[in-house]
Amino acid sequence: ISTVKEIQRINELELQSGSSASWHDQYKDSAYIYVGGLPYQLTEGDVITIFSQYGEVVDISLPRDPNTQKTKGFAFLMYADQRSTVLAVDNLGGAKVLERTLKVDHVLNYKQLDRDQESGKMVERETQRLVLYFISTASLQFVDGYLPKC
Numbered sequence: 001i002s003t004v005k006e007i008q009r010i011n012e013l014e015l016q017s018g019s020s021a022s023w024h025d026q027y028k029d030s031a032y033i034y035v036g037g038l039p040y041q042l043t044e045g046d047v048i049t050i051f052s053q054y055g056e057v058v059d060i061s062l063p064r065d066p067n068t069q070k071t072k073g074f075a076f077l078m079y080a081d082q083r084s085t086v087l088a089v090d091n092l093g094g095a096k097v098l099e100r101t102l103k104v105d106h107v108l109n110y111k112q113l114d115r116d117q118e119s120g121k122m123v124e125r126e127t128q129r130l131v132l133y134f135i136s137t138a139s140l141q142f143v144d145g146y147l148p149k150c
Contacts, residue, residue, distance in 0.1 A: 055084025
């Protein structure tokens with residue numbers, strides 16, 4: 001909660017000062033955000049549904065315990081447009097979801113990791129995952145595609 005209040009305080013100071021520069025500007029080259037405080041029962045689809053109100057989510061990493069497969073309560077999201085990160089940080093930081101308070105912040109240098117099938121260790125991803133989704137009248141469906149890193 002203290003981080004959420006600090007972000008709100010910084011935003012208020014910027015508004016009062018009339019400054020044209022924003023603290024968000026240092027993250028202008030990153031379309032990733034960190035989301036903490038997620039309820040453990042949420043799925044990737046649930047998180048995308050919440051955060052897609054501020055832009056198109058193109059990647060999500062919702063870490064899970066390798067033994068139980070339960071989520072760890074945090075995620076990293078990538079938006080198609082970096083400007084969506086500012087909206088999500090400002091509007092969803094401090095929001096309550098199922099009685100838990102979300103912590104939402106920018107990520108400067110996100111490294112995509114995957115679990116190596118042989119060793120079980122986390123290694124940097126060789127390809128960038130693109131998560132595409134669409135809402136049908138019956139359900140939310142996900143399609144994972146893989147693109148080579150550019």
